[in-house]
Amino acid sequence: MNAGTAMSGGTAMGDTAVHIQGLRREFSGRRVLDDLDLDIQRGEFVALLGASGAGKTTLLRILGALDRADAGTVLVPTVRTIVFQEPRLVPSKRALGNVAVGLPNTAATRERAERALAEVGLAGHARAWPHTLSGGEAQRVALARALVREPELLLLDEPFAALDALTRLRMQDLVAELCRVHRPAVLLVTHDVDEAVRLADRVAVLRAGRLVTDERITAARPRDLGDPQLSALRRKLLADLGVAPDRRGSTERTGQPVKEAIS
Amino acid sequence: MTADTGVASYPGLVTPRPQIARPRRAAVSVTLRVAGPIALLAAWWAASASGALNPAVLASPQQVASAAWQLWRSGQLQSAVGVSVLRAATGLLFGVSAGLVLGVITGFSRLGEELLDSPLQLLRALPFLSLVPLFMVWFGIGEEARVILIAVATSFPMYVSTAGGVRAVDPRLVEAMRTFGLSRWALVRQVVLPAAMPSLLSGLRLSMTLSVIALIAAEEINTTNGIGFLMAQAQTYSRTDILTVCVLLYGLLGLCVDLIVRGAERLLMPWRPTGARR
Numbered sequence: 001m002n003a004g005t006a007m008s009g010g011t012a013m014g015d016t017a018v019h020i021q022g023l024r025r026e027f028s029g030r031r032v033l034d035d036l037d038l039d040i041q042r043g044e045f046v047a048l049l050g051a052s053g054a055g056k057t058t059l060l061r062i063l064g065a066l067d068r069a070d071a072g073t074v075l076v077p078t079v080r081t082i083v084f085q086e087p088r089l090v091p092s093k094r095a096l097g098n099v100a101v102g103l104p105n106t107a108a109t110r111e112r113a114e115r116a117l118a119e120v121g122l123a124g125h126a127r128a129w130p131h132t133l134s135g136g137e138a139q140r141v142a143l144a145r146a147l148v149r150e151p152e153l154l155l156l157d158e159p160f161a162a163l164d165a166l167t168r169l170r171m172q173d174l175v176a177e178l179c180r181v182h183r184p185a186v187l188l189v190t191h192d193v194d195e196a197v198r199l200a201d202r203v204a205v206l207r208a209g210r211l212v213t214d215e216r217i218t219a220a221r222p223r224d225l226g227d228p229q230l231s232a233l234r235r236k237l238l239a240d241l242g243v244a245p246d247r248r249g250s251t252e253r254t255g256q257p258v259k260e261a262i263s
Numbered sequence: 264m265t266a267d268t269g270v271a272s273y274p275g276l277v278t279p280r281p282q283i284a285r286p287r288r289a290a291v292s293v294t295l296r297v298a299g300p301i302a303l304l305a306a307w308w309a310a311s312a313s314g315a316l317n318p319a320v321l322a323s324p325q326q327v328a329s330a331a332w333q334l335w336r337s338g339q340l341q342s343a344v345g346v347s348v349l350r351a352a353t354g355l356l357f358g359v360s361a362g363l364v365l366g367v368i369t370g371f372s373r374l375g376e377e378l379l380d381s382p383l384q385l386l387r388a389l390p391f392l393s394l395v396p397l398f399m400v401w402f403g404i405g406e407e408a409r410v411i412l413i414a415v416a417t418s419f420p421m422y423v424s425t426a427g428g429v430r431a432v433d434p435r436l437v438e439a440m441r442t443f444g445l446s447r448w449a450l451v452r453q454v455v456l457p458a459a460m461p462s463l464l465s466g467l468r469l470s471m472t473l474s475v476i477a478l479i480a481a482e483e484i485n486t487t488n489g490i491g492f493l494m495a496q497a498q499t500y501s502r503t504d505i506l507t508v509c510v511l512l513y514g515l516l517g518l519c520v521d522l523i524v525r526g527a528e529r530l531l532m533p534w535r536p537t538g539a540r541r
Contacts, residue, residue: 019273065279075276 354413366425428462
């Protein structure tokens with residue numbers, strides 16, 4: 001069930017967007033990532049699940065060059081962007097300025113940024129200040145900022161976690177649509193099993209520093225979570241995350257104390 | 264790392280290179296901080312020793328050191344520094360307190376801002392040196408005039424920084440704390456002041472520096488003690504060595520002030536990481 005062996009056959013290496021082999025990262029002696037292998041193909045959408053503190057975000061930060069690896073090989077494309085859990089917009093720049101941040105200040109950039117804002121449905125908010133935007137709108141600006149650079153690798157660090165349930169569903173659809181159009185390789189870090197199953201081509205579970213599960217999802221989109229194949233996958237993923245299969249109602253809770261409290 | 268072989272077989276991919284500041288060792292950090300002043304001192308010494316610097320213009324480091332030593336032995340140095348520091352500290356205490364209170368009022372209450380801000384901005388625009396003759400008329404030529412002058416001079420930077428800092432406190436945080444039943448005073452003390460602490464300390468820093476400048480002006484008012492008095496005497500006898508000692512004393516006072524504020528930063532803001540951000 002190792003990710004490396006699962007992916008090594010068949011595909012040409014020129015199609016690889018991310019290659020990780022033997023990755024290790026320690027924090028004060030604790031191995032957060034331990035001999036981790038993962039390959040992501042170009043245009044592939046991979047969701048990475050894991051309990052809090054499992055090292056999901058650490059892996060994403062290493063891919064985004066925000067953290068270092070202690071050992072192992074990590075290869076990523078040159079153009080990669082991150083959408084963080086919080087929007088992280090510059091408060092002193094308007095929405096359009098935030099999308100174009102870091103790009104050369106030209107008319108072409110402006111046009112591209114405007115197009116990116118339109119793509120996330122915020123064409124009318126180009127001149128809005130970040131503090132006037134709602135949580136979902138701000139996160140859409142952050143998404144436009146990530147996509148305007150046409151990344152080969154898009155890193156999503158729980159980008160929907162701080163949104164309300166309805167906005168989250170809408171954002172998921174938006175991300176699915178934008179990824180379908182732009183075809184970047186995507187690594188989505190999340191703890192929401194439903195979200196992973198809805199969006200990803202492949203779902204992996206990170207536990208004790210390694211990928212314990214690596215499943216391909218072949219179901220057609222848009223996906224219906226009631227599909228028996230998806231339900232089975234969902235149960236399996238929850239089990240991998242340490243949630244008992246007979247407690248499907250509490251998908252958000254991954255710890256054992258819940259179980260004890262109920263029994 | 265086997266990155267090179269990896270790149271060969273994975274065209275177009277690169278190893279991510281994070282730019283992460285490694286924590287510097289304390290010894291290295293201290294050395295770097297001390298290096299600047301020492302280089303300055305060495306340059307001064309070299310210029311004096313090579314004869315490039317005329318002793319009538321600026322005494323050599325050795326002459327200055329011996330002048331300082333003589334002043335120390337006669338006890339003049341200690342008493343001058345003691346008197347001056349006490350003077351500056353007293354003025355600073357009143358000035359900073361006034362600036363703090365006024366700043367919190369205008370920063371936190373709309374009525375306060377409407378009432379107080381424009382007159383204070385008007386007064387702030389006055390150069391405090393121009394007040395020296397007036398203060399002599401109003402308060403005489405005694406100690407009060409000097410302390411009041413320092414207090415007035417130091418209150419404005421503190422006021423501006425405090426008002427700005429208090430205004431910049433996250434209104435959502437204030438709103439949240441209101442719902443938990445914090446009174447206005449508790450809100451200011453427990454939430455607003457800690458949040459505005461960085462501004463308060465930068466205001467304090469400006470005020471402390473200004474207090475030394477105001478001290479020099481204040482000690483021109485018919486003084487018979489303090490560093491200013493020492494300087495006035497040295498000027499009369501063209502003693503560049505003693506003048507330099509006094510200038511260095513002011514510099515040292517400034518340095519001490521800086522250290523005090525740094526220490527205060529650590530004490531007053533235990534929740535903040537120290538050191539500059541990249």
